Every structure is written in structure tokens, then in C-alpha cells.
Amino acid sequence: MERIPILKMGDFLLVTIQVDLYDQLAENLESDLINTISKHSSKGVLIDISAVSIIDSFMGRILGNIAVMSRILDAQTVVVGMQPAVAITLVELGLSLNGVISALNVEKGMDLLRSKMQTSDNEEPEYDDDNE
Amino acid sequence: MGAECIISGIRPEIAQTVVHLGIDLSGITTKASLASALQTAFEMLQLAVVKRKKIVE
Numbered sequence: 001m002e003r004i005p006i007l008k009m010g011d012f013l014l015v016t017i018q019v020d021l022y023d024q025l026a027e028n029l030e031s032d033l034i035n036t037i038s039k040h041s042s043k044g045v046l047i048d049i050s051a052v053s054i055i056d057s058f059m060g061r062i063l064g065n066i067a068v069m070s071r072i073l074d075a076q077t078v079v080v081g082m083q084p085a086v087a088i089t090l091v092e093l094g095l096s097l098n099g100v101i102s103a104l105n106v107e108k109g110m111d112l113l114r115s116k117m118q119t120s121d122n123e124e125p126e127y128d129d130d131n132e
Numbered sequence: 133m134g135a136e137c138i139i140s141g142i143r144p145e146i147a148q149t150v151v152h153l154g155i156d157l158s159g160i161t162t163k164a165s166l167a168s169a170l171q172t173a174f175e176m177l178q179l180a181v182v183k184r185k186k187i188v189e
Contacts, residue, residue: 031148038144041164065151072147072157074164099158 004029006036011043012113013075014106018051026062033066037073044113045070048106050081060095067099076116077101080109136176137161140169 002025007014013036015029037045047066052059067077080103090097103109140163142150150157163169174180 031144034144034147038147038164068151068158069144069147072142072150072162073144074162074168 001028003032006033008036008040008042011117012110013037013040013042013045014048015045016048016051020054021052021059023058026059030062030066030069034069034073037070037075042075043117044076044078046106046109046113047077047079048081048109049079049086050083050105052086053083055086055089057093057095060090060093060097063100064095064097067097071099076113078103078109078112080104080106136173138163138169138172140164140166 002019004015004017004019004025007016013033015033017029019025021029033045036042045066047063049055049063063079070077077099078101079097082102101112103112138161139157142162161169161172163172
């Protein structure tokens, strides 16, 4: 069965969708991705949809679902490389994709994920060494 | 009642089910593991676990 590869890059997962998605493939991707996040306890997911030229309401919903599920498993989702036509379609379909953060390209998406990681690291308290 | 709730250790199947059932967990902090949940709880309470320094005589 055809599958979309999920690459592990440190704390992040990289998914590049190079083929047009059909429903079964998208559903498999959803469950594969969630299982992989859980397996590696990943902190972020980067989905590259630059090669996706057509998106329907089902695909939009899957993307939203992936983002919400990742959030539950403590991982941020960034969608990168969305084509203008796809963005127009998503808005016209009324899918606001809440919880999905977008970036223009993979590079910017990676920077975004890293900065998100850093801000969560900074929330940790700083230890005052009064004993010294 | 003024208590914060953190859920940890949600299995991937459960996460999928939660989303498919349309349950909104956005208001609840969810963490991947008990360790990270405990860490978050400590941060909320501004507590830190530090190694005690050896007393040099």
C-alpha cells in the first residue's frame, strides 16, 4: 500500500507530500503521523504541501485534525509551502484551519518551530544560586 | 475550584478518537509523558528540583 514517508529530524517530524492526496492516503497519513509522534515524543511536525495542487474539504479537515491531534500529544504543527490556489480554496470552503500555523517555505517553517521550542524553554524558571 | 489540570500519556488512538468525537481539549494542557507533565506542573508552581550540594567540612 502506498504511504507518505515521515522523516524524523531530531525533535521534529518532516512530512513532504509529493503526490496528490486521495482520501485513503490522507487517512493513513493521519494515523501514521500520530503514531510516529507518540513513538518518538516529537515536539513539532512540519508538513510540506508545496506539491499539492488540489485540496478539498476532506483534506482540509484532515490537516486540521492532524494539528489538533498533535496538539493533544504536545507537538506543534506547521504547514509550509501552501500554493496560492490552495489557500484560496481553503478560505472559500470556510476552513479557517484553527491551530494550524503556516510558513512560506520549509526553511521558515523550521525557524518557526525552533523559535516556538525556545519560547517554551524560556518559560522554565531560572535558578538563583543564593548558596554560593 | 482553582486547580489546574494536566493530562499526560494519551495514546495515539485515544488522541484520534478524541478528535473524531469532536471533543475540544484546547483549554486543557496535554503533555506527552508524565515526566513533561510533572515538569510543567513544577513550572506552574515555580518549584525546582535541584541536587543538594555536598557539605564540605
